[in-house]
Amino acid sequence: MFCKAFRVRASTAIKGSERKKLRGDVAAAFPSLSPERLVELIPNKDELNVVKIYTHKGEAGTVYTNSRNPILFEIEKALYPTDLLPAFSTWPPVLQKLAGGADLMLPGVVVPSSGFPQVERGTLCAVTLLGNRAPVAVAAAAMSTTEMLAAGMKGKGFVVLHTYMDHLWEYGDKSCPPTLAPLVADPAEKENAENEEEVEGKKPGNSFSTDTPQHVNIGDLSLKEQNSCPVVMGKEELNENRAAETAEDGSTGAQQDAEDSRTPQEQMDALFNQCFFHALKCKVKKSDLPLLTSTFLRSHMFSCCPAGQQLDIKKSSYKKFSKFLQSMQHQKILQVKELTKGVESIVEVDWKHPDIKAFAVPEGFSSASAAQDSKSEDREQIYRAPEIIPLYGVSAKMVPLFQDSGHRKGSILSSSEVRNIIINYVKTNELVDETNKNFVKVNAILCDCLLDKSEQDEISHLKWDDLLSRCLERLQPLHQVTFFGQEPIVRKGNIEPIDITTAQRSSNKKVTIIKNLELYGLDPQCVANILQQKVQASTTITPVPGAKDRVQVQIQGNQVHHLAKMLLEEYQLPRKYIQGLEKAAKLGRKK
Structure with missing residues (x-):
């Protein structure tokens, strides 16, 4: 805390009433202190001064001195003596x-x-x-x-x-x-x-x-x-080191030496802890909850990472961000719940937890910049659309067609892998039609797997495109979602698109309703705040009717046009994952 020079903003002699209050505060903080030792520490007649300071990290503090020698210092209303401690x-x-x-x-x-x-x-x-x-x-x-x-x-x-x-x-x-x-x-x-x-x-x-x-x-x-x-x-060498440290941004040379003694995994664990507490203390507010864990990592923790360093959960002992949050949950720092299947959110934070209160913002970060970074505009800029890949699971009916390639029921494949397996199967069994290579002969396995009962007596050949499309239709649909900096998540079925609808309310007023934002790593509260600022209309977050633990954003008026611009241009989400853009109000001529 005092390894670098601090700035003195005021120094005044302590008054009699303040001296008495200080002695009471010390006695309350350290009840084992004897009255004689208390008088020795804070004498009745010796000159005591109160020195108001700013540390090199920008923290405001108070130092109590006796004949200019510091005897106590106070940071964030906590007294720190230089004696009396275990x-x-x-x-x-x-x-x-x-x-x-x-x-x-x-x-x-x-x-x-x-x-x-x-x-x-x-x-x-x-x-x-x-x-x-x-x-x-x-x-x-x-x-x-x-x-x-x-x-x-x-x-x-x-x-x-x-x-x-x-x-x-x-x-x-x-x-x-x-x-x-x-x-x-x-x-x-x-x-x-x-x-x-x-x-x-x-x-x-x-x-x-x-x-x-x-x-x-x-x-x-x-x-x-x-x-x-x-x-x-x-x-003199130590002072020279301090001067060099002041000129540099980042940790001191001594800290680097201490960190170098740790394994890379321990250093990454320490970096995750630092960014975690920094984000909770300076960036996340109570009004932000519930907060998607992906948003917390992407928009809050990443921005707290010191220059020249990068958070990589795979290089830590946790391997997955969910396990890191579980560890914090065991320490009763926060509470995480799965509000939507496969999507976890931070629903509660213990702001009075000793670890959060004791955390000091690292050098190079200020409270003002941290508050500015936490604004919704900044969150909007650093959003990265997730990578969505369609996958296919081998069903029981399709096992005969895939077992030769070493796959069993439940095996997960991409579309390119399915295509290669089908092509190899056709060539291995010599099913390409000799007279027209655009067609494939249907054998017993292809007949059972790809043809309906009404087609089995009629169809003896299939075109390549028809063969591949029939195969994909009969496999179990899955999809993989990869959010930036996180492990891929595989879910059953096709991903639900962001659903935009308009509805009529009382007094013939229209509202725009947006659902499924969480599936794409978008915080509904954040989207609502941005929309509210852009269109100057009130927004609300309400539960999705008939769906457990799902929420929707509702905004006054037909705002589909603004939503389309934000989702397609600013968030760069593919159009195929957005449903209801055609409901935008038609712009008429101004009279």
Whole structure:
């Protein structure tokens, strides 16, 4: 949060009443804090200041300082102290990456023999370095203690908010953390530290030792004891890195190093989680629900993807977007229902869920641009018509004709595959008429499969076109729909076209009714909003009579002409999938 410079917009001395209120807020947030420690943290007479800031991500925050040294900071009405928190230890060399903006991954957390403190997801925690219980970072737990252990200590453990050596630390007097010995000597931790250093090929040593200065070398980095104060050697290089990071768009170099340690699958999972929470927090509104899952992925999550990266569900551990949403549903973040057969929609979102509230918009995105992106006009521009392919299933009656090619009842084929199988069958059985190659001789199998009983005694030859068309008519109709960025969906029957009708209402008023928009990945609410803006007429969403979990868009007046232009030209849907365009009102001459 403070890995890059923040902007101060105001700094004022705290009033007596505000000091009392602040002390009450801290006591309420941290009930285990003793009155003596509370007075020590917020003294009665020392000068306290309230500093209003904007972080480099554009977040508004408040910092409370004592003699210019930050003691508390507040983001989104949540107080974050630099002490008073359950502590987790990490290796000293990790400090450089944390100061550079990286989050703390679980492989970098030292597991003490006494066990971890019991925390829940979102709990504020302190990060200490091995051998010194003085906090060097404040972070929010990305998962509970139970989840950390169940995950085998893999993945992101803590979202770092503030660290020693960051810009908030530089705002103060730049004092160093004190050297505080562990409350209980843990020989297992020392043994683990030595083993870790041996595996990495480094010399074992205890940082923060008051007897003999020790060094841990990682490239040009070394941790050294100077006047009982641990400092990072090569801080100029760290500042240079920060300057380079400010000039670049995207994640910091330290974050990239941390991400590089993960597998590509883990990185894609993390990217999907980031775009998911970003979309819910900044783009989806309660009025948008129910929202098609395809629309959510295409119009919301894709636009939240950082520049230079691309969401690909096949490269994640979920493999299918529906499974990713099931995982979010298990965490009670949202609820997904199949309102139309084969078409799922997000029907409910828990906006107060800790994961949504704790999510911070990545750098490069602003709330204003996110709100602008969520407008219906933008959704309209990035809509991509689904790819629809007619398919055919082998029925029981047609099995004799297809079994030689290795297909059985229920096999799914495209029209080109059916054509090739029929041609190969005719040539293999030498059924082409010698006198006229445009005709095919009908054998017993073709007779049983393709001819009606009244035709079996009369027809001995069929033209090629007639043969193929009869074959397709007797196969079970299916169709495959592929929405952009999603797995193909195969459904029975032919796809229903978008149905446009007009009806008469009271007072001789006409209305236009549109059905089956969901089958083509179109959000009925989004279409209604766009139509309302274009024709300046009221729209409503109503259930389809006689159909369960289906909705239709109703708009005042005969708007078939505007609908045709939008569906054919803007959404680029094929005309064969739209029914009722002939009902457009005829344009008469103006008198």
